[in-house]
Amino acid sequence: MSQGGTLHVSIKRKFAGGFRLDVAFRVETQPGSVLVVFGPSGSGKTTLLRCLAGLESVDSGVIQFEESVWCDTGNRLLVRPQHRNIGYVPQDYGLFPHLSVRRNIEYGISRSDRQKEAGWVDRLISVLGLQNLEQSLPGGISGGQRQRVALARALARRPKLLLLDEPLSALDAPTRASLRIELRRTLKELAVPAVLVTHDWEDTLTLGDQMVLLAGGELLQSGAPLEILTRPESLAVASVVGVETITPGRRVGRARGIAEVEIAGGRLWAADVDFQDDDVYVCIRAENVTLEIGSGTRSSARNHLPGTVSSVAAAGPLVRVTVDVGFKVQALVSRQALEDLGLDIGSPVAVSIKATAIHLVPR
Amino acid sequence: MNWDAVFTSLKLASMTSVILLVLGLPLASWLAFSRWRWKFLFESVVALPLVLPPTVLGFYVLTAMGPRSPLGYWYAELVGSPLPFTFEGLVVASVLYSLPFAVQPMAGSFAGVDRNLVEVSWTLGVSRLATFFRLILPAARNGVVAAVVLTFAHTMGEFGVVLMVGGNIQGVTRTVSIDIYDQVQELNYAAASRTSLALLVFSFAILTLVYWLNRNSSLWPSAGRR
Numbered sequence: 001m002s003q004g005g006t007l008h009v010s011i012k013r014k015f016a017g018g019f020r021l022d023v024a025f026r027v028e029t030q031p032g033s034v035l036v037v038f039g040p041s042g043s044g045k046t047t048l049l050r051c052l053a054g055l056e057s058v059d060s061g062v063i064q065f066e067e068s069v070w071c072d073t074g075n076r077l078l079v080r081p082q083h084r085n086i087g088y089v090p091q092d093y094g095l096f097p098h099l100s101v102r103r104n105i106e107y108g109i110s111r112s113d114r115q116k117e118a119g120w121v122d123r124l125i126s127v128l129g130l131q132n133l134e135q136s137l138p139g140g141i142s143g144g145q146r147q148r149v150a151l152a153r154a155l156a157r158r159p160k161l162l163l164l165d166e167p168l169s170a171l172d173a174p175t176r177a178s179l180r181i182e183l184r185r186t187l188k189e190l191a192v193p194a195v196l197v198t199h200d201w202e203d204t205l206t207l208g209d210q211m212v213l214l215a216g217g218e219l220l221q222s223g224a225p226l227e228i229l230t231r232p233e234s235l236a237v238a239s240v241v242g243v244e245t246i247t248p249g250r251r252v253g254r255a256r257g258i259a260e261v262e263i264a265g266g267r268l269w270a271a272d273v274d275f276q277d278d279d280v281y282v283c284i285r286a287e288n289v290t291l292e293i294g295s296g297t298r299s300s301a302r303n304h305l306p307g308t309v310s311s312v313a314a315a316g317p318l319v320r321v322t323v324d325v326g327f328k329v330q331a332l333v334s335r336q337a338l339e340d341l342g343l344d345i346g347s348p349v350a351v352s353i354k355a356t357a358i359h360l361v362p363r
Numbered sequence: 364m365n366w367d368a369v370f371t372s373l374k375l376a377s378m379t380s381v382i383l384l385v386l387g388l389p390l391a392s393w394l395a396f397s398r399w400r401w402k403f404l405f406e407s408v409v410a411l412p413l414v415l416p417p418t419v420l421g422f423y424v425l426t427a428m429g430p431r432s433p434l435g436y437w438y439a440e441l442v443g444s445p446l447p448f449t450f451e452g453l454v455v456a457s458v459l460y461s462l463p464f465a466v467q468p469m470a471g472s473f474a475g476v477d478r479n480l481v482e483v484s485w486t487l488g489v490s491r492l493a494t495f496f497r498l499i500l501p502a503a504r505n506g507v508v509a510a511v512v513l514t515f516a517h518t519m520g521e522f523g524v525v526l527m528v529g530g531n532i533q534g535v536t537r538t539v540s541i542d543i544y545d546q547v548q549e550l551n552y553a554a555a556s557r558t559s560l561a562l563l564v565f566s567f568a569i570l571t572l573v574y575w576l577n578r579n580s581s582l583w584p585s586a587g588r589r
Contacts, residue, residue, distance in 0.1 A: 055482050081485040088486035094479040098501050107497075108487030157488060 004030050005193070007161070011051055011061030011071070021047050021217040024061075027210055029161075031191035034184075036198060036208035036225060040240055044217040045197045046091070046165055052195060053088045053163050054081035065161055087154030087162045087192070092170060093146050095138035101149050102134040108157045117156070124152040127186060144175045151183070155190060162187070162194035168203060180206050181275055181362055201229055201243050205281050205361045215240050226281075230328075244320075244330035245284040248363060252278075258302075258355055265326015269302040270358035279363040286320060288357035289331035292350045293341055302355040305329070309347045312338070323351050364558060367534045368542040375450070375525075375538060376518040379457040383465035383514050384507075386458070391469035391510075392495060410467070412460050417523025424456045425528050448530040456528040457518050464513045472506020473499055509573045516569040520562065 010024040021044045027035050039045040050056035052063060054070065057078070063071040070079045081088070096104050105124065109117050125131055128148040133141055138149065147167055154162060167183065168176045184207050187194055196207055204211060208225040220240070221233050230246050232238040249268065253260035259272035261282060268282060290301065307325030314320075319338050321331045329351050343349060394406060412420060428435045428446035439445040446452035476499050484494040500507070522540040529536030531545070539562060546555035 053482075053486055055486070081482070082488050082490060084486070085488075086486055088483060090479050090483060092479065094477070094483040096480060096484075096498060107484070108489065153483075153487070163486075 004028060005066035005160075006064070007035065007195070008062065008064040009048075009052070011048075011058040011063060013047070013051070013056070013058045019044070019217055021051075023048055023212075023214065023217070023219045025212050025219060025222050027212070027222070029193035030209070031193060032188040033193050033209040034187060034207050035193075035195045036204045036211040037195060037214060038198060038201075038204050038208075038211055038225075038228075038240075039214035040199055042216075043199075043214040043240075045199075045214050047217075048214065049163050049165050049195060049197050052161075053086055054079060054084050055088075068160075085157070085160045087157065087159035089147075089150045089154050089162070089164045089167055091165045093150035095146055095149055095153075097138055100135050100137060101130060101141070104138065104149055105130075105152045105156050107153060120158070121152075121156055124155055124190075127189060128152050142175075143171050144179050147171065147179060151186065155192065159192065162192050164194055164196045166197055166199070169198070169200070177202075177273065177275065181277070183207065201241060201283075202359075202361050205229065205246070205283075205363070213237060213240060242285075243283050243359075244286040244332075245282075245289075245328065247282050247327040249280050249282045249360075250278055251280055251360070259360060261358075261360065263327060266305060268305075268353075268358060269355040270360050271356045273360050275362050277362045281361045281363050283359040283361055284329060284353060284357065286330040286332035288353060289329055290352040291321065291323070291331055291333060291337070291341060291343070292352050293343075293348075299352060300354070301352040303353040303358070304350050305353075306348070306350045309343050309345050309349055312343070312345060323349055325351060329353075364554075364561070365537070365539075365542045368537050368539050371450075371534070371536065372519050372538040372540070375453055375457055375521075376515045378454050379461055379518045380465075380511050380515045382454070382458050383461060384511055387462075387465040387469050387510060388500075388507075391466045392473050392499070394466065394470040395473035410463050413463050417460065417521070418527055420460055421456065421524040421527025424452075424459060424524070428452055428455070428528070447528060448532065448536065450529075450535055453525060453529040453536050456524045457521060460521060460524045461514045461517050464517045465510045468506045468510040468513060469503070472503035472509075475506075476502045505576045509576055512569055512573050512576075516566055520566060 006026060007029055008026045011021065013021045029035065037045045037048055047056055051058055058071060058073065060073045061071065062069070069077060070084055071077065096107065099107065105121055106114060125134065128151060130145065130148060130152065133145060138146060151167070168180055171179060180203060196203070198204060204225045210223070211225040211228050212222040213220045213228055215236060220237050221228050226246060228237065229241050229243065232241055238244070247263055249261040249263040251259050252262050254272050257272050259270050261268045261270055261280065263282060270282065292304070305325040307323045309321060310324045310328065311322040312319060315332065318332050319335055321333060321338065321343065323329050323331060331351060394402065394409070425447055426432060428438070430436055430439055430445055435446060446455065480498060481494060484498050485491070489497065520540055521538065522544070525536065525538050526541060531537050531541055539558060543555050543558045546558065
């Protein structure tokens with residue numbers, strides 16, 4: 001398996017419909033590290049992945065991974081997808097319907113290597129829990145199983161880089177949550193670096209080590225996922241991300257569907273999610289946060305955290321108020337409400353959040 | 364029944380089908396996957412036999428095979444006998460005449476193979492040629508079978524081109540359809556009726572087979588494509 005390397009991308013492509021992709025970044029990869037390409041639909045993230053795979057041409061630019069230059073228009077160099085040594089998983093997995101699960105996984109291994117690689121294929125099958133499905137056809141297995149077969153097939157040739165296009169988006173919510181954790185474990189265990197396209201910030205937090213954020217074919221911000229999600233550089237980034245408050249916490253108790261979570265400056269009650277790890281991110285959307293002044297109000301909300309207002313910013317017809325309660329919480333309130341409460345920077349205030357509006361994501 | 368004519372027709376149809384299978388696969392895959400801007404010209408040429416009167420096609424083929432054309436002269440020099448009014452000449456004419464019946468179903472079924480799967484195959488290190496044999500051909504097999512069956516049936520029913528190029532030589536170039544024409548000319552309606560009925564039943568059976576093969580446009584309907 002590869003040691004650390006660099007993925008260098010600097011490409012431009014203009015499409016007939018008017019869409020332009022113009023992206024440049026340089027990211028260090030480690031065995032098992034995941035670069036998340038995040039963006040709303042139409043942002044060009046799938047196109048970027050297809051350029052990496054060699055399935056889409058570029059008008060000008062360079063793509064280099066480790067020592068291999070895959071594309072360099074200045075030198076008229078374009079390596080075919082066959083020779084990039086990648087594992088590509090498209091959004092609908094692209095399993096070959098006429099081949100069994102095992103034949104699908106072995107597809108990319110040449111006939112002369114099948115014997116030699118049988119042990120590796122067996123290991124992939126067992127790591128991904130496909131032991132009893134080897135002879136099944138893709139049409140007869142579940143969505144989660146298909147995703148794992150596609151992953152095993154992409155890994156079977158021992159690629160230097162995995163390219164995953166929304167690997168979890170075709171799954172229903174409960175399967176998604178468990179497969180997300182499983183995917184992270186698999187990537188770490190097999191120690192292959194990956195580029196993962198998604199529009200889901202839960203995928204990003206759980207899976208991503210680094211992140212590039214695209215919108216409208218351009219790169220808006222790159223860096224650590226937590227950094228981008230909690231401290232967006234611009235309003236454009238903040239609106240794309242869609243979750244305003246994320247803070248690390250530790251789950252210390254679980255009862256009747258509610259989890260007790262220890263955070264900087266106190267405890268929270270949150271909707272419990274079924275996963276093993278107790279290290280979590282606490283995620284709160286600003287529109288679910290209510291501001292209160294004074295204590296003693298009776299409310300159904302389980303969480304009341306005292307703090308002080310640290311910033312006030314206009315957000316269209318609403319106002320975005322940041323309150324420091326030991327960590328920063330954002331609340332989205334109307335101008336009228338702000339005036340009625342008489343809040344300004346430095347004012348003492350309590351934030352109130354329903355337990356069910358607090359979302360836990362494994363860390 | 365003129366069994367000599369039946370045998371000639373079957374032999375002609377079999378050879379035409381095999382030749383068009385071999386020629387049709389590369390031609391159809393090129394038509395299905397090429398992005399060349401002038402491709403439509405070739406598509407028109409391939410489709411031409413569908414609309415051209417068989418006599419027109421037959422006339423040109425006959426002229427091209429004749430000893431005065433360079434092609435015909437060259438063939439006669441090489442083989443020792445000219446092409447017109449021989450069984451070999453008939454095969455050449457049939458291949459041209461049935462070209463669209465082989466190429467169009469194949470090209471259609473190739474183009475219908477999920478592009479996603481083809482791309483995945485490439486990223487797995489499998490060359491374009493190997494992808495064709497390992498993925499596209501198995502996925503498009505119904506289209507290929509339909510192409511061969513249609514070619515066979517269409518050649519069985521050929522009349523105009525056969526008459527122009529092959530003449531009407533018993534045991535060599537007299538096919539079933541020409542035999543019917545002869546029977547009618549001889550006012551032997553009973554024989555013509557028997558032969559016609561046999562061809563009708565045969566054609567119907569072939570078409571039923573083709574439409575049965577294509578009753579589902581998707582080969583593996585439960586394959587989870589969305």
